[in-house]
Amino acid sequence: MKLPRRPLTEADVTAESAFFMQRRRVLKALGIGAGSLALASPAHANLVDWFKGNERPKAPAGKALEFAKPAEWQSQLALTPEDKVTGYNNFYEFGLDKADPAANAGSLVTNPWTLKIEGEVGKPLTLDHDDLTRRFPLEERIYRMRCVEAWSMVVPWIGFPLHKLLALAEPTSNAKYVAFQTLYAPEMMPGQQDRFIGGGLEYPYVEGLRIDEAMHPLTLMTVGVYGKALPPQNGAPLRLIVPWKYGFKGIKSIVSIRLTRERPPTTWNLSAPNEYGFYANVNPHVDHPRWSQASERVIGAGGILDVKRQPTLLFNGYADQVASLYRGLDLRENF
Numbered sequence: 001m002k003l004p005r006r007p008l009t010e011a012d013v014t015a016e017s018a019f020f021m022q023r024r025r026v027l028k029a030l031g032i033g034a035g036s037l038a039l040a041s042p043a044h045a046n047l048v049d050w051f052k053g054n055e056r057p058k059a060p061a062g063k064a065l066e067f068a069k070p071a072e073w074q075s076q077l078a079l080t081p082e083d084k085v086t087g088y089n090n091f092y093e094f095g096l097d098k099a100d101p102a103a104n105a106g107s108l109v110t111n112p113w114t115l116k117i118e119g120e121v122g123k124p125l126t127l128d129h130d131d132l133t134r135r136f137p138l139e140e141r142i143y144r145m146r147c148v149e150a151w152s153m154v155v156p157w158i159g160f161p162l163h164k165l166l167a168l169a170e171p172t173s174n175a176k177y178v179a180f181q182t183l184y185a186p187e188m189m190p191g192q193q194d195r196f197i198g199g200g201l202e203y204p205y206v207e208g209l210r211i212d213e214a215m216h217p218l219t220l221m222t223v224g225v226y227g228k229a230l231p232p233q234n235g236a237p238l239r240l241i242v243p244w245k246y247g248f249k250g251i252k253s254i255v256s257i258r259l260t261r262e263r264p265p266t267t268w269n270l271s272a273p274n275e276y277g278f279y280a281n282v283n284p285h286v287d288h289p290r291w292s293q294a295s296e297r298v299i300g301a302g303g304i305l306d307v308k309r310q311p312t313l314l315f316n317g318y319a320d321q322v323a324s325l326y327r328g329l330d331l332r333e334n335f
Ligand SMILES: Nc1nc2c(c(=O)[nH]1)N[C@H]1C(S)=C(S)[C@@H](COP(=O)(O)O)O[C@H]1N2
Pocket: 085, 088, 089, 090, 091, 092, 093, 146, 147, 148, 182, 205, 233, 234, 235, 246, 247, 248, 249, 250, 251, 252, 253
C-alpha cells in the first residue's frame, strides 16, 4: 500500500513543544504568575514545592558495572552523548518536561529492590537488587532508540537478554504474553500523586509483549548505561529495552513480570488507544494521527536548535532480525 507523503510540518514537534510548555501551563492554570507564588492555595502548595524542587541536585552516578562487549552488539553508529541519554528523558512519574526525571528522580530508592516473576510459570522467582546485576552475565549492547515523539538516540545499554530470566522461571504452555509493571510508590513519585505532574496517565505504568517478542534475543533487561548502573531517571534498577519498538514499550523501574494467557493492558494504549497500539513497532509508513513518523530528529551533541533529521527505519533498523515475528500481520491495523 502506498502512503500519502506529506512534507514535514510544525506538527512534527507538537508533542515535544507541549512538554516544554507544561510547566508554564500548570503554573498558569494554578494562577501562579511571576512573583505570585505566595498566592497559591494550600491545596496547591505541594505542586509548587515540587516544581521548585527542579533545582535539586542530580542523583549521583551509578556504580561501575562489569560487563562483556560482544562484537555482535557493538556498532559504528555515533553514540548519543551521555549527558543527553541521562538528561533528556521520559519518566512521567517524575514530570513531563524532558529535564524533570534527571532533576527529580533522585528521590527514587532503588536499593533494596524486589522483582517478582510470576503467573504462568512453573517456578515463580523473586530477585533482589544484587541479583539483577549478578545472576546473569552482563553485556553492552549499542542499540538505536526511537521515541514515538519522533526523536532518536543511539545508546550503549548494559544488561542481559530477557529470555534467560524467563527460562529460569519455566513458562508454562499457557504463557502467551508477558506483562510488566513499574513500582507504585506515590510518596517517591510525584507524578503518581498528581494528574498534572503525571500527565494524566494511570499508574502504575504497565507494559506488555507477546511471548515470542519477549523471548527474542534482542529484548534486553537493562541494568546499566554508559558503563555504569542505570541512574534513576533511566529506570533504575531494571528496565526493559525492545529496540525495534517505540520507546514507551521500554518500561522503567520494573517490580513485576507476569506471564499471562491474555494480552495485558498497556499504559499508553489505555490512555489513547487510537494513538498508541499494543505493538508499537517502529514504522515509517504508519503515521501517528497527529504527526508523521517518516523521519526522526536525532538527539545530538548540540542544543535544541541543532536540528538533524534522518529517515525512520522499519522496525528501527532491526527488520532483518524481527520482521519474521510479524509475518501475516497487518502492521497498519496492529500498530
Ligand atoms: N515507568 C515508565 N516507563 C517509561 C516511561 C514512563 O513515563 N514511565 N516513558 C517511556 C518513554 S515514552 C520512553 S521514550 C522511554 C525513555 O527512556 P529514557 O529516558 O531512558 O531514554 O522510557 C519509557 N518508559
